[in-house]
Amino acid sequence: MAESYIQVPPNSTGSKVRTRSRVIGANTVHEQAVYQAALPTYYALADAVACAQNKHVISILNGTGSGKVVALKKLFIINTQLSTVTGVALRSDVKRMTAHSGGSTITPVAADTQNPSLAAQITVRSAATSVSESSLLFPLTYTNDEVGATQAFPTAQLMAGLNWFPEGAEVQEVRLREGEGLTIKQITNSTVGQFAWFLVFTVDDA
């Protein structure tokens, strides 16, 4: 988005800046109130995706011409396997990519209904059949065993509450500029189990 500024008028007649006052040492000083700005945010859910080797369970592409940059904020992995299966240890890779097609189209949901519509070039797919993969970012390893029926099997429940994307103050999220994307690809050969892949991303002007 475009950078801007406000020129505060002189002579104490203009805009009022919200502060709170504190006594620090011998001085009464003011601390200014700030709001944490947020960017238009979207939820993309690939629900109940059955496991399969080499499946791109969810992929997002910021296609050429969008005029936007996509920041990947959150990734949650929610085990949706509720009946008993015999799970195995799985690896999936989180990779950059440059193109995807095929599979199912996912329509992201805006966190605020007043958000602008997503650019048509920003696409989210599940089980894309053609993906041009590039750099490996990091792997995910987990079991595709079913959700536990007792409290003694915490893995699936707790894993669902963790954000698997690195984020933090002064950390750049993985950003998708035009022609860039990200995919999550199952590596291990297993067709057992299913997961919901829940992606949260923001969109800003390029």
Added chain:
Amino acid sequence: MPESYFQLPPASTATKLRYLQRTIGSDDVLGGLVYQTAPLTFSVLAETTCANALKHLSIFNGSGSGTVVYIKKLFIIVRQEAVITGGRLRFDVKRITSCSGGTDLTPVAHDSALTQALPAEVVIQTGATASESSLLFPLTFTNDEMLITQNSMAQQLMAGLNWMPEGIEVQDIILREGEGLTIKQVTNATGGDLAWYCVFGLEP
């Protein structure tokens, strides 16, 4: 702390803005001290028992409220203490466009001194009838009881996780007038006591 404002003086003779000085390289530089504002914030708790298709907690910002609701946090507390045979349950977190017929829940203000009354158009219910729209995300967990040993890792740790995505530059789920959110049980199962603890903010 008291809220205040100031009108900037013309000759830097009046109000003092707080700064911290650091020496970076060969320069003494100043960094301003700021504080993060917060909207009017409320907690609401729905204590429920699992039932098929039950909308355990619904929050609806009705037309005319003059406010926007920000869903900040959602905690799931399994409060089943007696022994039951648990199951594997799915719940869906969905947007809704109406809400009625349930049991009203009364939110608690986080600051009794500053908080304005919650507009009557903001309806919070358990067991409501609601018009569902977009699925945001599912939740899956067991309704099994809390064990008397430290083996109840799932529920004990799950209760400390906020299930609403939040973070730097990430919008909360925002409910404008005529919009709401519900948590609906999808799996057909009965039994198992839960508490759904939601924290939300209001802004004009």
